Amino acid sequence: MQNYLIKDISIVNEGRIQHGDVxxxxxxxxxxxxxxxxxxxxxxxINGEGKFLFPGAIDDQVHFREPGLxxxxxxxxxxxxxxxxxxxxxxxxxxxxxxAFTQELLEDKYNIASQTSLANYSFYMGTSNxxxxxxxxxxxRKTEVCGVKIFMGSSTxxxxxxxxxxxxxxxxxxxxxxxxxx
Numbered sequence: 001m002q003n004y005l006i007k008d009i010s011i012v013n014e015g016r017i018q019h020g021d022v023x024x025x026x027x028x029x030x031x032x033x034x035x036x037x038x039x040x041x042x043x044x045x046i047n048g049e050g051k052f053l054f055p056g057a058i059d060d061q062v063h064f065r066e067p068g069l070x071x072x073x074x075x076x077x078x079x080x081x082x083x084x085x086x087x088x089x090x091x092x093x094x095x096x097x098x099x100a101f102t103q104e105l106l107e108d109k110y111n112i113a114s115q116t117s118l119a120n121y122s123f124y125m126g127t128s129n130x131x132x133x134x135x136x137x138x139x140x141r142k143t144e145v146c147g148v149k150i151f152m153g154s155s156t157x158x159x160x161x162x163x164x165x166x167x168x169x170x171x172x173x174x175x176x177x178x179x180x181x182x
Contacts, residue, residue, distance in 0.1 A: 001026050002044055005036060009048025013055055022053060056088025060146075061179075064090075066112060068097025075109075076116035083118045090119055091146040094126025095159055101131045103138075106145070122146035124179060129163040132170055139175045147177035 004024040011018050011032060021036040022029060023043070064078040075092075082090060092109070094100035100109060106125055113121045125138045127150045138145045148170065151159035159181075161167060171178065 003041060004046055005039060005043045006046045006048045006053065007036075010052045012052055017052075022048075054086065057086050058089040058091075059087045060091045062090045062092050063095065064092050065096060067108060074116065075113050075121070076118070079113075079116070079118040079121070088119055089121070091122045091124060094124050094149050095151075099128070099159060100124070100126045101128050102134050103141075106138075110144070124149035126159065127151070127161050127166075127170060128159065129161055129166050132166045135170055136173050139173075145176060147179050148174050149179050149181070151181045153182050 003026070004022075006022040006024070008019065009022060011020055011022065018034075020032060020034045023031040023036050023039070025041075025043075059082060062078065062082070063073075064075050065072045066074045079090065094106075096109070098105060100106045100123060106123060109123050110121075113123075122144065123146065125135055125145055125148050127135050127148060135148055138148065150161050150167070150170065152161060152167075154160040154162075161170075
């Protein structure tokens with residue numbers, strides 16, 4: 001992986017602009033200092049004079065349509081578009097074909113993304129009136145799954161969850177963020 005030293009760039013972060021150098025090593029920001037010298041490994045130097053470096057955006061609700069609707073979009077095509085616009089991370093919704101209602105279907109999405117995504121990624125586990133036990137298995141995977149998505153309005157196919165006992169079980173036992181579509 002190529003390493004980079006961005007020299008004399010205007011760094012925009014946390015409400016302020018500072019001038020300095022940025023060292024990117026193995027795909028991660030290693031150092032941000034007023035001046036970086038004496039690098040002991042091979043780097044490509046980039047002149048940042050007159051340019052700005054912004055933090056990447058996180059898009060927490062994307063619909064990439066893979067699997068099942070790849071004629072509309074794929075994880076690759078949509079992550080490529082996102083990266084071109086400054087999005088470095090995304091969280092994708094479960095309403096694909098089939099919906100991500102099982103651990104196996106969710107794992108399929110992670111496998112596709114590991115091969116094709118150009119950005120950091122995570123996926124929501126989808127809910128239905130009859131998959132509460134499957135949803136609760138994500139408590140074991142909290143480091144990778146961004147949350148549970150519950151469609152409480154009937155705007156999206158068979159994703160409506162209106163069974164009070166299912167809702168009660170998911171809301172009381174899920175350890176992750178719950179995002180609702182009301």
